[in-house]
Amino acid sequence: MKSGLRFFVSLFCYLCLALSSWGVANAADKNDEPPPQEATLTVANRDITVFRSSYGGPPPKVRAERAAARIEQLADEGRRLPVSTVAYSIGEIPGVAVMAGDKILFAISQKDIDSDSNRSLELEASEAAKRVEEVIAVYRDQSSxxxxxxxxxxxxxxxxxxxxxxxxxxxxxxxxxxxxxxxxxxxxxxxxxxxxxxxxxxxxxxxxxxxxxxxxxxxxxxxxxxxxxxxxxTAPLGDHLLDFLFGYAGDFGDAALAAMPGIVAIAIIVFITQAIAGVVRSVFDATQAGTIAIPGIHPETASATRRIVMVGVWAFAFALCYPYIPGSSSDVFKGVSVLLGFLLTLGSAGVVSQLMGGLVLTYSRALRVGDYVLIGDVEGVVQELSTLSVKIVNVRNEEITIPNAVLLGAAIHNYSRRAESVGTLLTTKVTIGYDAPWRQIHALLIQAAKSVDEVRKTPEPYVYQRALNDFYVEYELFCHIDEARRRVPVLSLLHGAIQDAFNESGVQIMSPHFFAQPAQAVLSPKAQWYAAPAKPPQNASPETKQ
The missing domain is CATH 1.20.20 (F1FO ATP Synthase)
Incomplete structure (x- = not known):
C-alpha cells in the first residue's frame, strides 16, 4: 500500500510541474508577442495622428480605417459640428476621444504616443482635433x-x-x-x-x-x-513636391560644400603631378634625342622608360587622390573596387606575362620598328612594337602578330642592327662535285656576287667550304648589302648571277650521287685548278700556272 501511495504522489507532483511549466511557457509566449504595427490616420492627403496600439480591441490599421471613414462621412454631410476632445477610457486604460458634436471620431491612448517624443496625451489629442477641423474645412472648400x-x-x-x-x-x-x-x-x-x-x-x-x-x-x-x-x-501634395525639390537641392548643396575641401586637395595633387610629369617627359625626350645621357637608359629604351615612369607617377597620384574623391568610402566604391580587383586577379596572369615580355624585348634592344628580322620561320620588317605583341610584315605583304611571351623563347635574327656600319650579311650555298676545282668555284661565286649592283664592294665577298660530304663539297658565299629589307630581291639576283657565271664557265651546278663506283677516279685535274676565272698565286710553279 505504501509503495502504491508513493507512486500516486510522485505522479501528482510531475503533473503539477508540467502544468506550471506549460503556464510559464504560455506567459512567456504572450510576453514575446511583437507589438502591433503602427498605422497613420490620413484624410485628404493630410496626416492627423498615428495609432500604435490596439486600443479598444482592433489593431492600429483597422482603427485608422474606421476613423478615416467617420471623418469622410462627416465631411460629406457638410454639417458644421464643433470638434472637441474628451477624456475617455476603455476598462482601466485611460485615453482621450476626439469628437465632432456628440459623435466620437476616434480615441487616443497613452500607448499611441511615441515614447521618445515626451509628448503628453492631451497635447497629442488637441493637435489631432485641430487637424480634423482643417480636414473638414478642406472638404468644405473643395465643394465650392x-x-x-x-x-x-x-x-x-x-x-x-x-x-x-x-x-x-x-x-x-x-x-x-x-x-x-x-x-x-x-x-x-x-x-x-x-x-x-x-x-x-x-x-x-x-x-x-x-x-x-x-x-x-x-x-x-x-x-x-x-x-x-x-x-x-491636393495642396499637401504640392507642398511635398516643393519640399522634395528644395530638400534635394539643399542636400546636393550640402554634399557639394562638404566635398569642396577634397576637390581642392585633388586639384592640388593633380597640378603638382602634372608639373612632375612635364619634367619627366622633358628629361626622357632629351635622352631619346641624345641631348643628355642617363646611366642605364639608352635612346632606344627612353620612350618605354618614360611611359613606365609616367604610369608610376600617375598611379601614385591616384592613390593620394582616392581618399578625397566624394563617395570613396561608400559601399558602392568598395564593391566596385573589389569587383575590379577580382577581375584583374583572374585575367592578369597572361597579360602580365605579355607585359613582362615586352619590357624584356624593349630593354634588351633586340628589335626596333623598321628592322628586318627573322624570328622562327617568320621573316620580315618590324611594323609595330606594343606592350603585348610585335607585328611583322613579310615579303608577301602579310601582317603577322607574334605575342611577346613567344618572342622570349625564340631566337631573333636582326639583319638591320649592323647594316649601317658594315652592311647586312647575305649568304647562299651551292653543292658541287669533287671533280670541279674548288678554287674555280670560289672565283665564280665571288665574281657572281660582284656582278650584282646592290652587293657592297667593301667588305669584299668571300667563300667558305662548309662541309666535305660523301658526294659533294658544300660552298657558302658571304657578301654584304646596304638595306636589310632588300634581302630577298638581292638574293634572287645573286642566284641568277651565280647560274650565269657557272654556265659561262661550263661548270655544272650539281651534287652527284653514284649507284656504283666509277671506273676512273672522279677528280679535279691539277691543271684545271686555276681554270678561268680563277687566278694562280704569284709564287706558283710554271706547271701549276699552265
Whole structure:
C-alpha cells in the first residue's frame, strides 16, 4: 500500500510541474508577442495622428480605417459640428476621444504616443482635433464651385506657361546641338579627322543637354506644385513636391560644400603631378634625342622608360587622390573596387606575362620598328612594337602578330642592327662535285656576287667550304648589302648571277650521287685548278700556272 501511495504522489507532483511549466511557457509566449504595427490616420492627403496600439480591441490599421471613414462621412454631410476632445477610457486604460458634436471620431491612448517624443496625451489629442477641423474645412472648400473654377483656370494658365517654357528649352537644345555639330565638323576639317575635337565637343554637348534636362525637371516640379496647390485636397501634395525639390537641392548643396575641401586637395595633387610629369617627359625626350645621357637608359629604351615612369607617377597620384574623391568610402566604391580587383586577379596572369615580355624585348634592344628580322620561320620588317605583341610584315605583304611571351623563347635574327656600319650579311650555298676545282668555284661565286649592283664592294665577298660530304663539297658565299629589307630581291639576283657565271664557265651546278663506283677516279685535274676565272698565286710553279 505504501509503495502504491508513493507512486500516486510522485505522479501528482510531475503533473503539477508540467502544468506550471506549460503556464510559464504560455506567459512567456504572450510576453514575446511583437507589438502591433503602427498605422497613420490620413484624410485628404493630410496626416492627423498615428495609432500604435490596439486600443479598444482592433489593431492600429483597422482603427485608422474606421476613423478615416467617420471623418469622410462627416465631411460629406457638410454639417458644421464643433470638434472637441474628451477624456475617455476603455476598462482601466485611460485615453482621450476626439469628437465632432456628440459623435466620437476616434480615441487616443497613452500607448499611441511615441515614447521618445515626451509628448503628453492631451497635447497629442488637441493637435489631432485641430487637424480634423482643417480636414473638414478642406472638404468644405473643395465643394465650392468658385474654388474649383478658380483652380481649373489657374491650372490651365500654368499648363500653357509650362508648355511654352518646354518648347523654348527644345528650341535652345536644337540650336546648341546644331552649333556644336558645326564646330565639330569645322574642327575635323581643319585637323583632317585627327585630334580630340569630336570627343571634347561631344562631352561638352552632353553636359549642356544634362543641364537642360535638369531645368526641364525643375519646371515639371514647379508646374505640378502650382497645379496641386490650386485645389485644397491636393495642396499637401504640392507642398511635398516643393519640399522634395528644395530638400534635394539643399542636400546636393550640402554634399557639394562638404566635398569642396577634397576637390581642392585633388586639384592640388593633380597640378603638382602634372608639373612632375612635364619634367619627366622633358628629361626622357632629351635622352631619346641624345641631348643628355642617363646611366642605364639608352635612346632606344627612353620612350618605354618614360611611359613606365609616367604610369608610376600617375598611379601614385591616384592613390593620394582616392581618399578625397566624394563617395570613396561608400559601399558602392568598395564593391566596385573589389569587383575590379577580382577581375584583374583572374585575367592578369597572361597579360602580365605579355607585359613582362615586352619590357624584356624593349630593354634588351633586340628589335626596333623598321628592322628586318627573322624570328622562327617568320621573316620580315618590324611594323609595330606594343606592350603585348610585335607585328611583322613579310615579303608577301602579310601582317603577322607574334605575342611577346613567344618572342622570349625564340631566337631573333636582326639583319638591320649592323647594316649601317658594315652592311647586312647575305649568304647562299651551292653543292658541287669533287671533280670541279674548288678554287674555280670560289672565283665564280665571288665574281657572281660582284656582278650584282646592290652587293657592297667593301667588305669584299668571300667563300667558305662548309662541309666535305660523301658526294659533294658544300660552298657558302658571304657578301654584304646596304638595306636589310632588300634581302630577298638581292638574293634572287645573286642566284641568277651565280647560274650565269657557272654556265659561262661550263661548270655544272650539281651534287652527284653514284649507284656504283666509277671506273676512273672522279677528280679535279691539277691543271684545271686555276681554270678561268680563277687566278694562280704569284709564287706558283710554271706547271701549276699552265
Amino acid at each position: 464651385l468658385k474654388t474649383i473654377l478658380r483652380g481649373i483656370g489657374l491650372s490651365i494658365l500654368a499648363t500653357l506657361a509650362f508648355a511654352g517654357l518646354i518648347w523654348l528649352l527644345h528650341i535652345v537644345r536644337v540650336r546648341i546641338t546644331s552649333r556644336f555639330t558645326t564646330l565639330i565638323e569645322r574642327r575635323l576639317a581643319l585637323t583632317k579627322g585627327l585630334g580630340w575635337a569630336r570627343y571634347t565637343y561631344g562631352l561638352v554637348l552632353r553636359i549642356v543637354q544634362l543641364l537642360l534636362l535638369a531645368i526641364a525637371l525643375v519646371l515639371i516640379d514647379v508646374w505640378l506644385t502650382f497645379v496641386f496647390k490650386q485645389f485644397p485636397i
